[in-house]
Amino acid sequence: MYKLLALLFILSCHCLSNATDITIVTEQYPPYNYQEEGVIKGMSSQVVQAVLHELDLEVPIKIYPWARAYRLASTQKNVLIYSISRIPQRETQLKWVGVIAPISFSVLALKKRDDLKIHSLQDL
Numbered sequence: 001m002y003k004l005l006a007l008l009f010i011l012s013c014h015c016l017s018n019a020t021d022i023t024i025v026t027e028q029y030p031p032y033n034y035q036e037e038g039v040i041k042g043m044s045s046q047v048v049q050a051v052l053h054e055l056d057l058e059v060p061i062k063i064y065p066w067a068r069a070y071r072l073a074s075t076q077k078n079v080l081i082y083s084i085s086r087i088p089q090r091e092t093q094l095k096w097v098g099v100i101a102p103i104s105f106s107v108l109a110l111k112k113r114d115d116l117k118i119h120s121l122q123d124l
Helices: 002-016 043-054 066-075
Strands: 023-026 034-036 039-041 061-063 079-081
Touching: 023 043, 023 066, 039 043, 043 061, 066 079
Parallel strands: 023 061, 023 079
Antiparallel strands: 034 039
8 A cells, every 4th residue: 555655646746746726526436435424535535635645735625426527637637536447448538647446347147137148348
């Protein structure tokens, strides 16, 4: 965890050093990021908050619906978004800082569901 924090700190210094106004956005995505009684919590939020603390920055984190948060991050300058999956379609749209928490996705279905015919990713 400390190595990840150090990496994020180093990378963030470069990304945030020229920023005059920073906006940080995320979505409700427990247990990684969520709001509880007005307080931003979660594993990913803790990492982001720790990096901000190390940089001596006080930047509020705003929770929006995913579509709004992503639109802000992909269309406006100095908007940091987290937790976001790094997929090929987004690779050139955003500047990537680092991994907060590795994640993998799986699709499950009951074996007896013979009505599902999935042969490719597009079929999902």
